[in-house]
Amino acid sequence: MERCERPVGVFDSGVGGISVLREMVSLMPNENFIYYGDSKNAPYGTKSVKEVQDLAMADAEILLGMGAKAIVIACNTATAVCAEVLRKKYPDIPVVGVEPALKPAVLHKENARVLVMATNITLREHKFRALLEKYSKRGEIYLLPCPGLMDWVEHGIFCGEEVEKFVDELVSPYRGKIDSVVLGCTHYPFLAGAIQKAVGREVRLFDGGKGTARELLRRLECMKLTNNAQNIGKVEFMNSNNCEAEIELSKRLLDLKKIVDKPV
Ligand code: DGL
Numbered sequence: 001m002e003r004c005e006r007p008v009g010v011f012d013s014g015v016g017g018i019s020v021l022r023e024m025v026s027l028m029p030n031e032n033f034i035y036y037g038d039s040k041n042a043p044y045g046t047k048s049v050k051e052v053q054d055l056a057m058a059d060a061e062i063l064l065g066m067g068a069k070a071i072v073i074a075c076n077t078a079t080a081v082c083a084e085v086l087r088k089k090y091p092d093i094p095v096v097g098v099e100p101a102l103k104p105a106v107l108h109k110e111n112a113r114v115l116v117m118a119t120n121i122t123l124r125e126h127k128f129r130a131l132l133e134k135y136s137k138r139g140e141i142y143l144l145p146c147p148g149l150m151d152w153v154e155h156g157i158f159c160g161e162e163v164e165k166f167v168d169e170l171v172s173p174y175r176g177k178i179d180s181v182v183l184g185c186t187h188y189p190f191l192a193g194a195i196q197k198a199v200g201r202e203v204r205l206f207d208g209g210k211g212t213a214r215e216l217l218r219r220l221e222c223m224k225l226t227n228n229a230q231n232i233g234k235v236e237f238m239n240s241n242n243c244e245a246e247i248e249l250s251k252r253l254l255d256l257k258k259i260v261d262k263p264v
Helices: 018-027 049-065 076-089 102-107 120-124 126-138 149-154 161-174 188-199 209-222 244-255
Strands: 008-012 033-037 070-073 095-097 112-118 139-145 180-183 204-207 235-239
Touching: 008 018, 008 049, 018 033, 018 188, 018 209, 018 244, 033 049, 033 244, 049 070, 049 076, 070 076, 070 209, 076 095, 076 120, 076 126, 095 209, 102 112, 102 126, 102 139, 102 180, 102 204, 112 120, 112 161, 112 188, 120 126, 120 139, 126 139, 139 161, 149 161, 149 188, 161 188, 180 188, 188 204, 235 244
Parallel strands: 008 033, 008 070, 033 235, 070 095, 112 139, 112 180, 180 204
Antiparallel strands: none
């Protein structure tokens, strides 16, 4: 098989990265993708940096072993601690990560008041700290680690009383004090409906999915790796939990169009 026909390998600590995958499929429908969800080891966001690095390296190696021509780290947490390590180890492979969409959220209006929801690791690590440093003078930025929030998506629960109550308790201290929310974990776009309800309709939600898809396209074009086939590509799912229910949930999430109000 020609290198450009090979699939793009995408991974996350679970099914959350499918919020990034759907943007890539929509921008590059003729590419082939393999998605690996490490649900067995989820969550990553509350583990040590070393544990996440080891898990993420193993995820990438599974995908490279299957012939992936590029790697997308569809996880803010894993990007924060292992994008550079992966790039150094595989200099010939495009490695694209996702980071919290702080820039568009801060710049979308003057003196924006922004709430960033993400994992402990993402908010603590150097990558996000550098971003924060760059934009902190442009608005008021509040950081909210959200342990436990991704579990709802892993269990296939996106709406309903229980999850709405959980989200409401997390964000209620910020209600009326913010103009935008950054969904800084790839699981959260699937909870956009509950988050929007808790913060109010006037608040804008931002996530990094579309930006990551555009960056992948740019990197593939630079390295002459785009798949020029005319037909629609294949999307294959794998999960470390190795059970059919996980694959069914993954397919459902990729097809999910109307379950949540899609963030920007
Ligand atoms: N989906 C992951 C992210 O974007 C993290 C969820 C987790 O494993 O804690 O950060």
